Amino acid sequence: MKILHTSDWHIGRTFHTHPTLDHLGTVLGALVEIVRDRQIDVVVVAGDVFDHAMPSKESYAVLTAVLRELKAAGAAVVLTSGNHDSAARLGFQSEWASLAGIHVVTSYDQYLHPITLTDAHGPVNFYGIPYLEPVLVRHLHPGVTLKTHEQVLGFAMDQIRVDMAARPGRSVVLSHCFAAGGVALSEASEVERDITVGGLDVVPLGVFDGPDYVALGHIHGRARLSERVRYSGAPLHYSFSEAGKPRGGWLVTLDADGLGSVDWVDLPVPRRLSVLEGPIDELLHDERYGVREHDWVKAVLTDQVRPLDGMRTLQTRFPHCVTLEHRPAVTVETDGATYAERIREATGDPEIVAGFLAFVRNGAGPTEFESALVAELLTEQGITEVDS
Template sequence: MRILHTSDWHIGRSFHGHSTLDALRRVLDGLVSEVRQRAVDLVIVAGDVFDSAMPAADCYRLLTDMLTGIREAGARVVVTSGNHDSPARLGFQAPLLREGIHVATDPSAVGTPITLDDEHGPVHIYPIPYLEPALVRHLWPEETLRTHEQVVRHAMRLINDDRAARGGRSVAIAHIFAAGVEATPQLEREVRQSLTQGTLDVVPVADLEGPDYIALGHIHGRAQLSDRVRYAGAPLHYSFGEADKPRGAWLVELDAEGLAATDWIDFAVPRPLVTLDGTIEELLSAPEYDAHADSWVCAVLTDRTAPLEPMRRLRQRFPFCATIERRPDGDADERAASYRDRVGRGTPDPQIVDGFLRHVRRGEAATDDEARIIADVVAAHGAEVAR
């Protein structure tokens, strides 16, 4: 059996205020072409199909077109819900879907497989929708389920018990943060928040023992935790922190004994992402940046003083400049101490004003003309107070 493992489509996500629907459609159309050309038997989408719990109508249209396209290309589809998805909205039409398209969002069905057959016999597919402990622990009241790790461990126990009874080959699908994988900076909002709060719920890879292959979602970069445990990542770049991560899917081969081979399939990126550093004049004039005229650009400006209208000027050269960051040269040294620390009690008033200008200008002091004006204003204020 030939399986294409993908995940984290995030239909409906924006990129710095720009819709990604058209770009995602192009990438997923390429996925459908791969399914047809490589005679794929099954496509797995391991969670975060939508980017929000309340997707717009255009998002449903894209999902419908892709599921229909995959099915018409000759493959079956198993889709699970992720933490971004609303299980009710994603799965509301599951009973009405055509034969061969399965949307698994019901946690009570964990441990009950979707069974497909090939020339070697049955292959049992065990979907695990995203399991929020507080929302699912009532299903298994005899278990202690306070963390995501405990819930996933219980789900895998149900799966392995069923596997032992049925026999045959098996694949599990889960949307989790597994130990041993590194999250890309600016990648997962939930992962970043959990890291800062110290509540990140990591699932040990040892808890994923049993099936011949584990198709994971949740992390946007490709990752291999073992020969049989892998992340496919997202099909599209959704942040500049992902720019160096390849986009694609895993092609998984099962033979009569189980996992036989895994190969990576690259997807074409509709528009590359690049981060450019320098002063605004360097970014506007340096010839080496000509190659990025059609790229999504994150401009990191190193000017000591904030330039006027930087986005308007940059977009004259880079029409797809998406965001600007300011990191003036020497900024870390200048701002290591707070403004209050550097202009403490007893500092003369003109020096306080000059210190403030240095603070907001990233180290640039007042000019001679500005210094004279400051002295005049401070003197006039002092004379007014003394009256």
């Protein structure tokens, strides 16, 4: 059986206020072509199908279209709800969708009833674990301590292993969480919201012992925690911290004995992300940045003084420049005195001007030319000392 592991579609998410539905539609269209060309049997989506609990009608239209096309390409679909999704909205009419081979797992105990699909070697049982917020499920099991995501998933996996032992066939688990492992955490970007109110709730890798393959979601970069436990990452870039990270999914092949092979499949990147750093004049005129003119651009300006109207100026060359940071190339450590203290200690107007320039330039005072110009202007005005 060929399984394409994806996650974190985040349908409806914006990128620095810009809609991404068209770009995501392009990527999901390419995913359908991969399914058709490689004759993939099952597509799994491990949580965060939508980006919001109340998706727009346009977001529903994108999901409807891709599910219809995946079905037409010959694949079944198994998807679970993530921490961004509304389980109730995503799961609406899931009973009827399952009749068409679109299996939507959103109920808290639905993992107790695996979705069984078959190939030439027999059954494959898909255990979908929707995102389970501890505070919302602990009352359902009063005799069990369920205070953390680790405890909740550990409890669910214990039940799954019992079912696996009694049920013939191979097994695949879907889960949306922060699983333990330095690789996974290093792939996290600022997009992934804390999965608990109190902070990061990490789930040890050992919790997922047993299944032939575990398809994880929540981390937006691909990651291999073990040969059979992986993150696919998101199909689209949603943050500049994800720039350079490949987009795609894992093509998982199950043979008669379980996990056969796992190969990476690339998805297209409709618009690259570029972080450009330098003085504004260099960014505007240097020929080497010509290939970046149609990228999403984050500009880091190193000019000593923040350019006036810098964003609009940059957009004359980079129309998709969406964020700007001013980071002067030269900074000077100060003596710790406040601006008011430095002004009170000044002995003349030249020092007041120099102190002001140092204040607005992160410690760098006037240049030699600027000092001469200030002195000349003050002399013309007949000002040479601070009024007493």
